[in-house]
Amino acid sequence: MTDAANPSAPRKHTEVAVGVLIGQDGALLLSTRPEGKPYAGYWEFPGGKIEAGETVEVALRRELQEELGITIDGAEVWRVTEHDYPHALVRLHWCKVFSWSGEFEMREGQTMCWQQLPLTVTPVLPGAMPVLQWLAEERGIVGPVLAGG
Numbered sequence: 001m002t003d004a005a006n007p008s009a010p011r012k013h014t015e016v017a018v019g020v021l022i023g024q025d026g027a028l029l030l031s032t033r034p035e036g037k038p039y040a041g042y043w044e045f046p047g048g049k050i051e052a053g054e055t056v057e058v059a060l061r062r063e064l065q066e067e068l069g070i071t072i073d074g075a076e077v078w079r080v081t082e083h084d085y086p087h088a089l090v091r092l093h094w095c096k097v098f099s100w101s102g103e104f105e106m107r108e109g110q111t112m113c114w115q116q117l118p119l120t121v122t123p124v125l126p127g128a129m130p131v132l133q134w135l136a137e138e139r140g141i142v143g144p145v146l147a148g149g
């Protein structure tokens with residue numbers, strides 16, 4: 001989308017907080033994007049847009065409460081990536097999360113699953129691919145991060 005008043009203006013980034021929830025067995029939590037959002041049905045890591053005045057951690061805690069009904073204990077930014085979608089230029093602030101409280105509830109009608117690498121779910125949001133690659137490298141996994149991919 002361009003700025004109609006100033007078509008040559010650079011696109012503004014949409015800042016997004018994303019949680020890589022890691023279970024005790026190293027499994028990763030993936031969920032589907034709800035109906036009505038761009039890329040509905042694609043698998044992603046849970047998270048969402050950072051609102052004005054929020055830190056990444058505060059935004060992530062709010063998003064995971066809203067979407068999944070859990071409360072994360074803490075989150076520190078691990079990586080920052082960018083992805084240029086037709087609907088938005090996003091800057092993704094990725095946090096690994098090892099500890100949370102509460103029971104998972106799919107509050108937006110999404111589906112969740114715990115996955116080891118390579119992932120067996122598909123399709124996955126393109127903006128998540130670099131992070132899957134880094135996670136695979138950390139784990140010494142060679143080859144595609146998506147099974148069959």
Ligand SMILES: Nc1nc2c([nH]c(=O)n2[C@H]2C[C@H](O)[C@@H](COP(=O)(O)OP(=O)(O)OP(=O)(O)O)O2)c(=O)[nH]1
Pocket residue numbers: 016017018037043044045046047048049050083085088090092125126127128
């Ligand atoms: N949550 C999440 N978003 C991702 C990932 N990879 C990726 O490119 N994105 C992009 C897709 C979206 O453009 C953006 C997240 O915005 P969103 O629309 O899901 O955020 P939100 O829940 O705050 O949405 P809303 O308030 O506008 O309904 O980040 C990912 O793994 N998880």
